[in-house]
Amino acid sequence: MFYQRFTFRLIVKLLFINLLAIVLFFLIRETQLWFTIIGISLVLIIAIISLYYYINQIKEDIRRFTLAVKTKDHTLNFRNKATRGSFPELYESFNEIIDVHKNVQLEQDAIAMLIKTILEQVPVGVVVLKTQISDWEKAQIAFFNLAASNLLGVPSYSYWHRFKQHLPHFAIEIEKIAQGGKRFLELKIHEKIVQLSIEVIPLNLYGVDYKIISFKNIKDEIEQKETEAWNRLVGVISHEILNSITPISSLSDTANQMITHKDHLNEEELADLKSALQTIKKRSEGLLQFVNDYRLIAELPTPNREAVTMSEILNHIKTLMLPMVKSKGIVFDVKNTSSKITLMIDFKLIEQALINLITNSIYALEETEHSCIEVNYHLADNKIHLNVTDNGRGIEPDKIDKLFVPFYTTRKNGSGIGLTITRNIMKMHNGNIEVVSEPYKHTTFSLIFNYQ
Numbered sequence: 001m002f003y004q005r006f007t008f009r010l011i012v013k014l015l016f017i018n019l020l021a022i023v024l025f026f027l028i029r030e031t032q033l034w035f036t037i038i039g040i041s042l043v044l045i046i047a048i049i050s051l052y053y054y055i056n057q058i059k060e061d062i063r064r065f066t067l068a069v070k071t072k073d074h075t076l077n078f079r080n081k082a083t084r085g086s087f088p089e090l091y092e093s094f095n096e097i098i099d100v101h102k103n104v105q106l107e108q109d110a111i112a113m114l115i116k117t118i119l120e121q122v123p124v125g126v127v128v129l130k131t132q133i134s135d136w137e138k139a140q141i142a143f144f145n146l147a148a149s150n151l152l153g154v155p156s157y158s159y160w161h162r163f164k165q166h167l168p169h170f171a172i173e174i175e176k177i178a179q180g181g182k183r184f185l186e187l188k189i190h191e192k193i194v195q196l197s198i199e200v201i202p203l204n205l206y207g208v209d210y211k212i213i214s215f216k217n218i219k220d221e222i223e224q225k226e227t228e229a230w231n232r233l234v235g236v237i238s239h240e241i242l243n244s245i246t247p248i249s250s251l252s253d254t255a256n257q258m259i260t261h262k263d264h265l266n267e268e269e270l271a272d273l274k275s276a277l278q279t280i281k282k283r284s285e286g287l288l289q290f291v292n293d294y295r296l297i298a299e300l301p302t303p304n305r306e307a308v309t310m311s312e313i314l315n316h317i318k319t320l321m322l323p324m325v326k327s328k329g330i331v332f333d334v335k336n337t338s339s340k341i342t343l344m345i346d347f348k349l350i351e352q353a354l355i356n357l358i359t360n361s362i363y364a365l366e367e368t369e370h371s372c373i374e375v376n377y378h379l380a381d382n383k384i385h386l387n388v389t390d391n392g393r394g395i396e397p398d399k400i401d402k403l404f405v406p407f408y409t410t411r412k413n414g415s416g417i418g419l420t421i422t423r424n425i426m427k428m429h430n431g432n433i434e435v436v437s438e439p440y441k442h443t444t445f446s447l448i449f450n451y452q
Helices: 002-030 034-072 089-119 145-150 162-164 168-177 219-259 267-298 308-327 345-362 418-428
Strands: 125-132 137-144 182-188 193-207 208-217 306-309 331-334 342-345 372-380 384-389 432-438 443-449
Touching: 002 034, 034 089, 125 145, 125 193, 145 182, 145 308, 162 168, 168 182, 168 193, 193 219, 219 267, 306 308, 306 345, 308 331, 308 342, 308 345, 308 372, 308 384, 331 345, 342 345, 345 372, 345 384, 345 418, 345 443, 418 443
Parallel strands: 331 372
Antiparallel strands: 125 137, 125 208, 182 193, 193 208, 306 342, 372 384, 384 443, 432 443
């Protein structure tokens, strides 16, 4: 074994040095052979120096090996010493470790190159920042793909402060969600409007903070969704108008035939004509109401915002809706009525939105045993979720996307505008409305407000 060879050589050297020291001591004490004493002294010094270099050689080689691993220097090798010397197995192990380290580094570089190539090809902008805590001015841009450069119309900068000088609005929005989150942003780049969906993911790797910023232009997607929404709206409107116009046209034609070429009508014909005219009038009033409903959707008043606490909202809606809900035999549970959280809202419009949701829940609970409506709220991700939950028939998954289309309804004699108006009210408050439903278990409509 290599350590046995090293130990043997070390013992031999130490014995030789001790022997020379003993002989030198004897000569100095018992004789005056000065030339011999000087010669032995020189040999002793040389032996000690040789021992020092013998031990220090191993120490220096270990230091060189450690430094090569730290600095990822794969050019160092100990092949000559692996075939001779005191520690051939040790030097062979050094070579193997350096080779393994080299292969791992090559594999990591290959993976990094593969990821970089993939990120360069994706149509999503990706920017990776290497940051220090709360010090954006010193942040370095570690990666900036081609899609990011094309979407933003900027070169691939290496430093964040230079990028920020070029696109300050974009940079400020990124810094607002630096701890992670999503945001939608509209920018004007080269005289073109782009609508970006932005996401920031913070990451810490080996003690270094990174921010992964990804974004894409969703203008085309939004336009496609708008087109689909308009097509659905036109389809519903066309259906309603045709349903009204067809009987009106038919009855008008019948009435016209009854009076054409006639100077007078008998009682039976007069009764038929009166019935036809009454039906035309009723159907015309229905069509007029339909048009008025459409105008109501399109012409909501501008919100008159004021500071209102959640306690005021919840207590007021409880007082307002409790008689109607109880008359239907439904349990009405309004929670957190003492909350002091304050929102800047138009109280009347939000009240109307809640009335719409609770009224829908009442109809959904028809023929439901142990029916219950719960009004509550919770705070999550800097947003207030004001929830109306019932255990009624619920909504099938394939119908959820249609709920907010104007005039779409699953209720008999429903106008189909309540949820559309509610969503428009929330949009006017820079909020949103979401629905989660598990039929015959629970359905929750959430009015979502920004809260910071």
